[in-house]
Amino acid sequence: MVEDLLPIEVCSRRSEVTDCASCDVRALAVCAAMAPSELHELDAIVRHVAHGAKSTFIHQDEEARAVFSVTKGVVRLYKTLSDGRRQVIGFAMPGDFLGLALHNRYGFSADAVGDVTLCRFDRIEFDRLITDKPHFLRRLHEFATHELVIAQEQMMLIGRRSAEERLAAFLVAMRGRWARITTPSVTIQLPMQRIDIADYLGLTIETVSRTLTKLARDKVILIVPDAVRVLDEGRLAALVRG
Amino acid sequence: MVEDLLPIEVCSRRSEVTDCASCDVRALAVCAAMAPSELHELDAIVRHVAHGAKSTFIHQDEEARAVFSVTKGVVRLYKTLSDGRRQVIGFAMPGDFLGLALHNRYGFSADAVGDVTLCRFDRIEFDRLITDKPHFLRRLHEFATHELVIAQEQMMLIGRRSAEERLAAFLVAMRGRWARITTPSVTIQLPMQRIDIADYLGLTIETVSRTLTKLARDKVILIVPDAVRVLDEGRLAALVRG
DNA sequence: CGCGGCCTTGAGAAATGTCAACTTACGTGG
DNA sequence: CCACGTAAGTTGACATTTCTCAAGGCCGCG
Numbered sequence: 427m428v429e430d431l432l433p434i435e436v437c438s439r440r441s442e443v444t445d446c447a448s449c450d451v452r453a454l455a456v457c458a459a460m461a462p463s464e465l466h467e468l469d470a471i472v473r474h475v476a477h478g479a480k481s482t483f484i485h486q487d488e489e490a491r492a493v494f495s496v497t498k499g500v501v502r503l504y505k506t507l508s509d510g511r512r513q514v515i516g517f518a519m520p521g522d523f524l525g526l527a528l529h530n531r532y533g534f535s536a537d538a539v540g541d542v543t544l545c546r547f548d549r550i551e552f553d554r555l556i557t558d559k560p561h562f563l564r565r566l567h568e569f570a571t572h573e574l575v576i577a578q579e580q581m582m583l584i585g586r587r588s589a590e591e592r593l594a595a596f597l598v599a600m601r602g603r604w605a606r607i608t609t610p611s612v613t614i615q616l617p618m619q620r621i622d623i624a625d626y627l628g629l630t631i632e633t634v635s636r637t638l639t640k641l642a643r644d645k646v647i648l649i650v651p652d653a654v655r656v657l658d659e660g661r662l663a664a665l666v667r668g
Numbered sequence: 669m670v671e672d673l674l675p676i677e678v679c680s681r682r683s684e685v686t687d688c689a690s691c692d693v694r695a696l697a698v699c700a701a702m703a704p705s706e707l708h709e710l711d712a713i714v715r716h717v718a719h720g721a722k723s724t725f726i727h728q729d730e731e732a733r734a735v736f737s738v739t740k741g742v743v744r745l746y747k748t749l750s751d752g753r754r755q756v757i758g759f760a761m762p763g764d765f766l767g768l769a770l771h772n773r774y775g776f777s778a779d780a781v782g783d784v785t786l787c788r789f790d791r792i793e794f795d796r797l798i799t800d801k802p803h804f805l806r807r808l809h810e811f812a813t814h815e816l817v818i819a820q821e822q823m824m825l826i827g828r829r830s831a832e833e834r835l836a837a838f839l840v841a842m843r844g845r846w847a848r849i850t851t852p853s854v855t856i857q858l859p860m861q862r863i864d865i866a867d868y869l870g871l872t873i874e875t876v877s878r879t880l881t882k883l884a885r886d887k888v889i890l891i892v893p894d895a896v897r898v899l900d901e902g903r904l905a906a907l908v909r910g
Numbered sequence: 911c912g913c914g915g916c917c918t919t920g921a922g923a924a925a926t927g928t929c930a931a932c933t934t935a936c937g938t939g940g
Numbered sequence: 941c942c943a944c945g946t947a948a949g950t951t952g953a954c955a956t957t958t959c960t961c962a963a964g965g966c967c968g969c970g
Contacts, residue, residue, distance in 0.1 A: 505824050507910040513824040527816040534820065560802040563809060570812040574769040577819035578776065582747050582755040585826045585870030589926070620949065628827030630927055635950055651935085668749045831958070862917065872959055877918055893967095911970100918965075928955070935948080940941105 445469050454521025454606060455495045457545075459565030467559075471551040477538040484524065484536035492546050493525025499542030500617050504625065505534050514626035516576070517600075517618060520607050525549070526570045539618050584628040587668060589637045592627040594665035597647070597654060615653045687711050696763025696848065697737045699787075701807030709801075713793040719780040726766065726778035734788050735767025741784030742859050746867065747776050756868035758818070759842075759860060762849050767791070768812045781860050826870040829910065831879045834869040836907035839889070839896060857895045 446465040452458055460468055474497075477483050484494075486506060501518040515534055518524055524544075527533055547555075556563040583592055601614045616623070624631045638654070641647045646662055648655040656662055688707040694700055702710055716739075719725050726736075728748060743760040757776055760766055766786075769775055789797075798805040825834055843856045858865070866873045880896070883889045888904055890897040898904055 505820065507824070507828065509910055511828045511910065513827045515820045515823055526813050527820055528813070529817070533817050557802075557806075560799075560805060563802065563805055564799075567805060567809045567812060570809060570816060571768050571770070574812060574816050574819060575771070575775050577816060577823065578747065578757045578769055580823055581757055581819065581826060581870075582749070584823060585755045585867075586749065586753045625827075628823075631949080632928080632951085633926060636926095639950075668751055668753070873917080874919085874960080875958060878958095881918070913968105913970085915968095916966085918963105920963085921961090923960070924957105925959080926955105926957080929953090931950105931952080933948100933950070936946090938943100938945085940943085 444474060446472065449497065451497050451520045451607070455497075455545075456523050456562070456565050456569055457495065459562045460559070464559070467555065471547055471555065473546045474543065475546050476541065476543045479538055479540050482535055482537040483544075484532050484534065486533065486535040487531050490525065490528045490530060490532045491549055493523070493528075493549055493552050494536075494547070495545040496520050496522045496524065497543045497545060500539040501536050501542055501544075502539050502618060502622055503534050503536050512625045513628070514622055515580075516573075517622075517626070519603055523566070523569050525552075526566070526573055539622070589627075589629055589633050590640065591665050591668055592629065593623075593634065593637045593641065594646075594662050596623065596627060597656070598662060598666050601656075613650070613653050613655050617652060686716060688714065691739065693739050693762045693849070697739075698765050698804070698807050698811055699737065701804045702801070706801070709797065713789055713797065715788045716785065717788050718783065718785045721780055721782050724777055724779040725786075726774050726776065728775065728777040729773050732767065732770045732772060732774045733791055735765070735791055735794050736778075736789070737787040738762050738764045738766065739785045739787060742781040743778050743784055743786075744781050744860060744864055745776050745778050754867045755870070756864055757822075758815075759845075759864075759868070761845055765808070765811050767794075768808070768815055781864070831869075831871055831875050832882065833907050833910060834871065835865075835876065835879045835883065836888075836904050838865065838869060839898070840904060840908050843898075855892070855895050855897045859894060 446452060446457060446460075446468045447462065449455075449457070457465075457468055475483075484503075496518050497520055499520070501522075501524065502514055503516045503518060503524070504512050504514045506512050517539070518536070524536060556566060583595055587595065597614055600616065604611075604615060620634050621631045623629075624634045627634070629637075638647070638649055642649050642654075644658075644661070646656075646658045646665075648657055688694060688699060688702075688710045689704065691697075691699065699707075699710055717725075726745075738760050739762055741762070743764075743766065744756060745758045745760060745766070746754050746756045748754050759781070760778070766778060798808060825837055829837065839856055842858065846853075846857060862876050863873045865871075866876045869876070871879075880889070880891055884891050884896075886900075886903070888898075888900045888907075890899055
């Protein structure tokens, strides 16, 4: 696991992006709160890092020394019980912030689903920044309340909805999130594995597989590698409504 | 439901408490961020309200005009699906803040479990306050991140733990919360009904009842009216650990 | 004393989990 | 370039947990 601790430095495609002014997800990220004239203050404390698929870069229960903003790729966030049971608490995508829900230690682990690039902020320096810039703190707080809304909806999803409803809601939510960062499409990319979806929805991998198969059999979706295509918008939406 | 909209004005026991300086839960609440010399600014925008048992004072999907800080009693927060399925997302106790997870409308409903008193803040005025007082915003942000940690733990609880583990974790969590505001005790007060516990834990009322009976049969707890007494600390803790 | 709300208990049903086999896709090395 | 090995996904049969429906008990209040 040594390689987990040694991030590959920024990879080819974005290797030239070293300043926040030219960041293409800035408008989505917490960084949008900073005025163009303040961006150098972010540049001063940020470190651009990349992680290859499956590498774990946040370890539950370890001291929280850094916070992150995702710039490329998808990150899986999860909590683990001592006996191995796992709950995926979210998938972070470009523009998302990692490090809201923490005290002195991380309350979750995080690893790269595919290749990922992140802006890494030392927590002390980040803390100083939010103390100096109330508008930045405000933006962070908005991110936190938004996360809280999502978390509460997830409680309802896991606590009260059927497997079929959970999958439908998951697919629609994923499409909504991709819509913010890519062009809309009937094809919903699912870069994560079935087991991640299962652990996110409080189901087993078999139930996820069977339920997706059922949705496909019912011609609601079409299953394709690493994605699904929506065939029946109406019935999918009806399932989400409950 | 007209009475829901007309809060009983502050009841006997606390009727004299009209200034924040003499509030006995201030240290626990968001208000602790305000310096004594600033308390008049809170007094200027707060309205003390009381609600009798079962009255609903926040309605899901309605415009969010106010936020609240609980000063007495227990509040049940919940989301409802169109077909009546309900998920209790939390119980708010003295010192807790209501109104973090909202955009323009409330994402949940709230009602008084027993008699409750609250500080009510107009949202516009509250917003102005957090804009003027970064240290107050900071405190609010800490409350939000703490809520987020709780919410993520709840996802794990509902998604991955057995009925027995959920009840054990619930009891221990309730005890921890009472410990902040009352003297410690082996008796854990449970002012809410079984159905609320069920809807909080993603179970049915029958499963809650059966599981509590089982814990009592196993001599882990003793069931008493509106409370349980812990008999076997060790086994309860073992269930929580998973 | 009787009613209604809340809780408990039981029996059977349903949804989801478990275990195991099989399929598919893909990368590696012969 | 093919064959094998491995990881991921699917499917089936069966087990288990939790839910559902129904009945009965407890208790406070009018």
